Amino acid sequence: MNQTLDRRRLLATAALGGVVGATGLGSLAPEAAFAAEPATIEPGAPDPNFAEGRISRISGSMLLVTGSDTVLHSIRITDGTSIWKLHPTTFDKVTVGDGLYARGVRLPDGTLAADSVWLNIVNLHGHIAAVGRNVLHLDHQGRRIVAHVVPDRSAAVYNGTPAVSDLSLLRVGRHVQVLGAWHPDTNEIDIATVYAAA
Amino acid sequence: MAALRGEVSWFCCGSAWGPCGTAGGGACGTCSSGNYQHAWPNTSDACLAITRPDRCGVTGMTRRGCGFRHYTTNLCNGARVGTTIADCGPQTDLFCGERTCCGSACGSNRIIDLTPAAYSAIASLSAGLRPCSVDTV
Known part of the structure; x- marks a missing residue:
């Protein structure tokens, strides 16, 4: 068998x-x-x-x-x-x-x-429209997505480098891919990993 | 086409829930998250003008149309899946030089996006990016 x-x-x-x-x-x-x-x-x-x-x-x-x-x-x-x-x-x-x-x-x-x-898994591409305290606002296919940073969970991968918890290098206007979990029936997600180009 | 080495991710399309609800059927109009399908950066002149793998030095990406079969191997585990083109993408030039590795198995630059059904056949959806090789046989 x-x-x-x-x-x-x-x-x-x-x-x-x-x-x-x-x-x-x-x-x-x-x-x-x-x-x-x-x-x-x-x-x-x-x-x-x-x-x-x-x-x-x-x-x-x-x-x-x-x-x-x-x-x-x-x-x-x-x-x-x-x-x-x-x-x-x-x-x-x-x-x-x-x-x-x-x-x-x-x-x-x-x-x-x-x-x-x-x-609730999502894998979105978008541009960072604004950065707030523990939150990213993304433009995704003409819609706004509110992406929350979750302490001790959210991580960033900058151009293929190992994932780090420091998301402070993310800047308005940058293109990112965000793997995360959707809050059902909202335009909000929690960030698992955000991939950012150099 | 010789096997092309790079990175693979996943995308949703067709009928979908949440933020994916606006994705639609892709450039070919047939894309569905539950099918073994993929997005390819060189489906047309218009597509290539968006994805621009050449800006990342990626060569050997042959022009292929809707329905063409590619086979993607996850270099982390050797698992392989066959899919057909249903959309244009990924936008390779937005992540030029990006590199993903599993130990010594690495891939640079995004060369293919799979539907959730296809990606989950070779990797976990929670691993959003994997090194891969893509061929046609």
Whole structure:
């Protein structure tokens, strides 16, 4: 049996167990986990093992998600699911209304047994329009985004140098890429990492 | 095209929530976050005039149109994904000289953006930038 099938069986077992908490699946370092699952989807095609949308209901360890294209998804959080919400977090931080991207294994009943769930994650490009105390105002596709600096979390990468917590080198007019977490139903985000050119 | 080494990031497109809601279907009109698709800096003269990889010294970026297949390898873990062109981007010249490494595996300059579905097949979305190589076979 190849590695993908082994992985599918493990995920399915974890999903059927339906327990959220200590890992029974075991965990893999993120890069190793992605390396372990070869992509077999036809280029250009939708990936059945991926889902996006907003959480409309939480029932036990199941997330009911309405896709932006109105498709409904049932996403099972398993023992081995990694959850990100600005930083790695736990199931109790998941709330109705969160946006998400999820990757896992589609089970025969259509449920997605999630390997990874990224809540409210955004990866935006924009120009810095203003800098305030612990906040950046960004022009993003003609709209204003308010990006909050989160103490002990937000970091800056200046032209590929290692990430640092000092965001003071960011200047009005500079182009930046901001990886962060959206505050649902607002134009505000929390900054995880801001990438700035030299 | 010989394999091109650089940086890969991700972008949202199509129907979407939050700030991505205004992204639309991209330059090709077909882009969707859930599909294995990508943005390429040289899809047309108009596209190249925006992205300007030449300003960063990036050569070998062949003109390719909507639907063309590229294969991106994450140099951090060797994972590979095949995608088709659905948009123009990234804007390479805004980050000229930027360098991303995993140990000794490095890539300089942004050469491709993947949709969330494609990027998450080879890396975590929370790692917004990865060194990569891109080829056509």
